[in-house]
Amino acid sequence: MDIATQTPETHTFIDHVMATIRARIAARSLLPGDRLPSIRGGARQFGVSNSTMVEAYDRLVADGTISSRRGSGFFVSGHTAPLSIAQIGPKLDRAIDPFWVSRQSLDARPEMLKPGCGWLPPDWMPTAAIRRALRNISRSKDTILTDYAPPLGLMALRQLLSRRMAGYGIEAGPDQIVLTDSGTQAIDLLCRFLIKPGDTVLIDDPCYFNFQALLRAHRANIIGVPFTPIGPDVDAFARLAAIHNPRLYITNSGLHNPTGTSLSPMVAHRILKTVEENDLIVIEDDIFADFETSPSPRYAALGGFDRIIHIGSFSKTLSASVRCGYIATRPDWIDGIADLKIATGFSGANLSAELVLSVLKDGTYRRHMENLHARLSRAMDVTQTRLKSLGITPVITPDAGIFLWCRLPDGIDAAIVARNALVDGVVLAPGNVFSISQSANNLMRFNVAQCADDHVFDILARAMQT
Amino acid sequence: MDIATQTPETHTFIDHVMATIRARIAARSLLPGDRLPSIRGGARQFGVSNSTMVEAYDRLVADGTISSRRGSGFFVSGHTAPLSIAQIGPKLDRAIDPFWVSRQSLDARPEMLKPGCGWLPPDWMPTAAIRRALRNISRSKDTILTDYAPPLGLMALRQLLSRRMAGYGIEAGPDQIVLTDSGTQAIDLLCRFLIKPGDTVLIDDPCYFNFQALLRAHRANIIGVPFTPIGPDVDAFARLAAIHNPRLYITNSGLHNPTGTSLSPMVAHRILKTVEENDLIVIEDDIFADFETSPSPRYAALGGFDRIIHIGSFSKTLSASVRCGYIATRPDWIDGIADLKIATGFSGANLSAELVLSVLKDGTYRRHMENLHARLSRAMDVTQTRLKSLGITPVITPDAGIFLWCRLPDGIDAAIVARNALVDGVVLAPGNVFSISQSANNLMRFNVAQCADDHVFDILARAMQT
Numbered sequence: 001m002d003i004a005t006q007t008p009e010t011h012t013f014i015d016h017v018m019a020t021i022r023a024r025i026a027a028r029s030l031l032p033g034d035r036l037p038s039i040r041g042g043a044r045q046f047g048v049s050n051s052t053m054v055e056a057y058d059r060l061v062a063d064g065t066i067s068s069r070r071g072s073g074f075f076v077s078g079h080t081a082p083l084s085i086a087q088i089g090p091k092l093d094r095a096i097d098p099f100w101v102s103r104q105s106l107d108a109r110p111e112m113l114k115p116g117c118g119w120l121p122p123d124w125m126p127t128a129a130i131r132r133a134l135r136n137i138s139r140s141k142d143t144i145l146t147d148y149a150p151p152l153g154l155m156a157l158r159q160l161l162s163r164r165m166a167g168y169g170i171e172a173g174p175d176q177i178v179l180t181d182s183g184t185q186a187i188d189l190l191c192r193f194l195i196k197p198g199d200t201v202l203i204d205d206p207c208y209f210n211f212q213a214l215l216r217a218h219r220a221n222i223i224g225v226p227f228t229p230i231g232p233d234v235d236a237f238a239r240l241a242a243i244h245n246p247r248l249y250i251t252n253s254g255l256h257n258p259t260g261t262s263l264s265p266m267v268a269h270r271i272l273k274t275v276e277e278n279d280l281i282v283i284e285d286d287i288f289a290d291f292e293t294s295p296s297p298r299y300a301a302l303g304g305f306d307r308i309i310h311i312g313s314f315s316k317t318l319s320a321s322v323r324c325g326y327i328a329t330r331p332d333w334i335d336g337i338a339d340l341k342i343a344t345g346f347s348g349a350n351l352s353a354e355l356v357l358s359v360l361k362d363g364t365y366r367r368h369m370e371n372l373h374a375r376l377s378r379a380m381d382v383t384q385t386r387l388k389s390l391g392i393t394p395v396i397t398p399d400a401g402i403f404l405w406c407r408l409p410d411g412i413d414a415a416i417v418a419r420n421a422l423v424d425g426v427v428l429a430p431g432n433v434f435s436i437s438q439s440a441n442n443l444m445r446f447n448v449a450q451c452a453d454d455h456v457f458d459i460l461a462r463a464m465q466t
Numbered sequence: 467m468d469i470a471t472q473t474p475e476t477h478t479f480i481d482h483v484m485a486t487i488r489a490r491i492a493a494r495s496l497l498p499g500d501r502l503p504s505i506r507g508g509a510r511q512f513g514v515s516n517s518t519m520v521e522a523y524d525r526l527v528a529d530g531t532i533s534s535r536r537g538s539g540f541f542v543s544g545h546t547a548p549l550s551i552a553q554i555g556p557k558l559d560r561a562i563d564p565f566w567v568s569r570q571s572l573d574a575r576p577e578m579l580k581p582g583c584g585w586l587p588p589d590w591m592p593t594a595a596i597r598r599a600l601r602n603i604s605r606s607k608d609t610i611l612t613d614y615a616p617p618l619g620l621m622a623l624r625q626l627l628s629r630r631m632a633g634y635g636i637e638a639g640p641d642q643i644v645l646t647d648s649g650t651q652a653i654d655l656l657c658r659f660l661i662k663p664g665d666t667v668l669i670d671d672p673c674y675f676n677f678q679a680l681l682r683a684h685r686a687n688i689i690g691v692p693f694t695p696i697g698p699d700v701d702a703f704a705r706l707a708a709i710h711n712p713r714l715y716i717t718n719s720g721l722h723n724p725t726g727t728s729l730s731p732m733v734a735h736r737i738l739k740t741v742e743e744n745d746l747i748v749i750e751d752d753i754f755a756d757f758e759t760s761p762s763p764r765y766a767a768l769g770g771f772d773r774i775i776h777i778g779s780f781s782k783t784l785s786a787s788v789r790c791g792y793i794a795t796r797p798d799w800i801d802g803i804a805d806l807k808i809a810t811g812f813s814g815a816n817l818s819a820e821l822v823l824s825v826l827k828d829g830t831y832r833r834h835m836e837n838l839h840a841r842l843s844r845a846m847d848v849t850q851t852r853l854k855s856l857g858i859t860p861v862i863t864p865d866a867g868i869f870l871w872c873r874l875p876d877g878i879d880a881a882i883v884a885r886n887a888l889v890d891g892v893v894l895a896p897g898n899v900f901s902i903s904q905s906a907n908n909l910m911r912f913n914v915a916q917c918a919d920d921h922v923f924d925i926l927a928r929a930m931q932t
Contacts, residue, residue, distance in 0.1 A: 082659045102808050122608035130611045131604045138600035142588035145596045148786040184812040193548050213809035320614040321816040342568050343679035346650040350787040
């Protein structure tokens with residue numbers, strides 16, 4: 001078929017067929033050596049003409065994606081292409097996919113403003129306590145400086161975490177706790193332990209964007225549960241659990257990311273009931289716990305560890321440069337999780353654990369957090385006022401924390417605003433990076449601690465106009 | 467069928483059928499909801515009688531592993547059990563499985579002796595430089611203390627690594643380097659990027675035991691290549707590559723673990739030829755590089771980055787408590803690897819990277835390594851002499867490094883010796899934990915830096931007698 005004789009529509013059809021086959025190879029639903037449908041079968045399947053199918057296959061043969069074997073058809077070539085998580089699942093607009101905010105925030109040059117990022121500026125962190133901890137550790141025993149950590153991680157820190165959790169009504173002994181390098185690594189280890197490709201996992205819609213990225217890496221089937229100002233929509237949760245037979249539900253209980261809401265006790269109870277009836281496991285990601293001023297219910301406190309796994313980290317309130325997270329779970333799962341941790345990372349970072357322990361024991365950490373609560377509360381007020389003056393209104397007013405989940409003026413697309421602002425050196429967090437259903441295009445998450453600079457609002461105003 | 471009427475053989479058959487079905491569920495080749503073979507089909511498949519099959523299914527129904535649906539057969543129950551990597555692949559004797567040495571070494575009480583572990587005692591490590599680095603960092607900028615690392619990791623360390631690799635003839639710019647939390651995490655990320663469950667991976671036989679554990683976690687099909695005193699057996703490598711169509715080969719080029727051998731240039735060249743002809747990728751794990759006194763060839767230096775990925779870490783020569791490793795690879799793979807790193811761990815440990823950079827730049831590190839070479843060379847001589855007096859002889863005498871791969875006296879089983887010695891507080895490394903073919907039962911790896919204490923040899927002598 002000669003290119004010149006093709007209509008523009010034919011071109012689109014050929015591209016569509018080629019892109020679909022490439023995406024299936026990238027997502028590994030088509031593997032090297034797999035036979036592709038015949039011309040006639042492929043044409044029927046794609047709803048295109050035989051000649052479009054011939055042309056698509058010819059081009060894929062030409063670029064080496066597939067090969068033809070005389071008399072026996074078309075086959076996927078050589079080895080699988082390396083995994084591209086951005087290509088697993090529905091095709092994404094890279095500008096607003098789940099990686100957008102992470103890459104932009106982590107890659108940001110020092111002079112950039114980051115109201116879209118998920119952490120505090122350095123001068124809001126307990127740096128004096130960290131400096132003291134570093135000096136203390138510089139005088140500690142040789143083993144602390146050079147040795148591997150034990151499989152579950154530093155015992156003294158696990159004991160301290162056990163006591164901290166008890167303050168939330170969560171009863172986990174030190175032997176039920178495994179230290180990890182971060183909250184994300186904690187969820188990753190648990191996904192390795194609990195799910196296999198194709199398993200269904202429930203997440204909140206909206207939720208922390210990296211849950212989506214992580215679950216894509218595990219090739220999970222992701223289902224979003226609508227999130228309300230008092231927690232997940234309980235009826236939708238029950239319906240989706242019954243229909244999809246999910247294995248896992250991943251959520252934040254205290255200070256939900258991105259909405260800033262806290263779970264109501266009644267919602268928590270009803271969700272737990274559905275969890276038990278449907279043989280589900282819940283990963284409760286509690287990394288914002290220390291920002292709370294009045295504690296909200298925890299699933300692990302209500303339901304125990306039979307079906308609830310509690311995880312946390314110190315990246316938000318202590319340091320993101322010192323990596324340390326943890327998993328609290330039922331005793332009979334600890335050994336399997338530790339085996340996986342050793343196989344895939346050999347050992348945790350003992351020095352990081354010692355640092356975190358040293359800071360948490362430092363009397364000034366508690367005072368630092370109290371000051372932080374007050375400072376965040378002021379920033380929350382100021383940021384709300386300034387955003388309202390631009391016609392940007394919070395969907396709810398959180399009790400505490402760092403996030404404001406806001407609605408933009410009618411008709412304004414958050415993704416476009418974010419792209420415009422980036423040109424001016426401001427990283428924003430457009431709603432759809434948090435939304436599996438892509439239903440948050442008019443919403444945006446603001447980190448009130450990163451909104452102190454006037455330029456944020458000037459550039460935001462300009463970005464909404466263009 | 468009444469239990470009392472069963473012969474001992476029948477019991478064994480029932481157990482075998484049950485164990486096989488359980489192992490398939492654990493390894494997820496049978497999934498929840500999957501239909502099991504009919505009684506008759508199962509009996510044929512297992513080569514047992516119908517009544518044995520009925521009894522095996524009845525017992526699996528009784529303990530909830532499977533369920534029967536009237537008129538339609540037997541099905542795998544509920545959700546998949548959590549992943550047990552120890553149960554993937556052939557059934558292992560836990561006492562000598564790939565996790566044995568890791569768990570024993572990492573869990574060892576301080577008073578235990580560890581000639582079987584893979585690292586140096588704390589007083590052999592550059593602790594003075596680490597203490598200086600900690601004090602330096604305690605005075606550094608707030609951002610270093612609290613911020614996330616950029617996606618690829620600290621630029622200044624990547625620049626230094628680029629220059630270090632150039633010293634081995636490996637040309638990787640800083641933008642071709644991704645920092646990780648360890649050498650193990652580097653390989654884990656690469657397995658996520660490059661292989662899928664069921665892909666075949668070649669490893670050396672013997673090789674570092676955690677390669678096996680890691681590949682089990684990825685559900686790879688693992689094939690061992692016999693290892694000779696000058697590198698992998700090139701003919702076996704070519705034959706296995708042709709038969710099994712592997713995707714990856716994971717190896718150490720300089721100072722192979724556990725044998726201590728160095729790759730010969732001719733072997734390296736012939737392996738690379740096979741690699742190119744068979745569309746293979748090589749992960750070259752170079753974590754023992756700094757122990758070399760005269761450098762051996764590197765695959766990445768000979769073959770470039772088209773098919774070779776070079777990884778390293780600082781756990782062995784600098785600190786295992788400060789976790790830091792790296793991947794050097796082709797530029798077009800960096801983005802996909804960084805996406806996976808963010809999705810599964812969000813960020814690397816910037817503080818660890820700053821610490822490693824600070825120590826590597828410290829003028830005393832090079833002097834420390836020179837002293838270490840001399841000290842290890844003496845320990846190698848002394849340990850060989852003492853082992854020989856017990857009838858334990860090195861298979862080869864390495865040029866450098868920390869390992870001696872030794873043959874025990876005829877008829878002595880290393881696994882039994884290791885189990886006996888553990889009772890007396892000594893962790894040994896029996897040969898078969900390194901051998902996928904389980905053909906090293908008369909061999910044992912000794913870490914010469916952990917053999918300074920006389921008790922090691924006393925207990926070893928006793929453990930060989932009982």
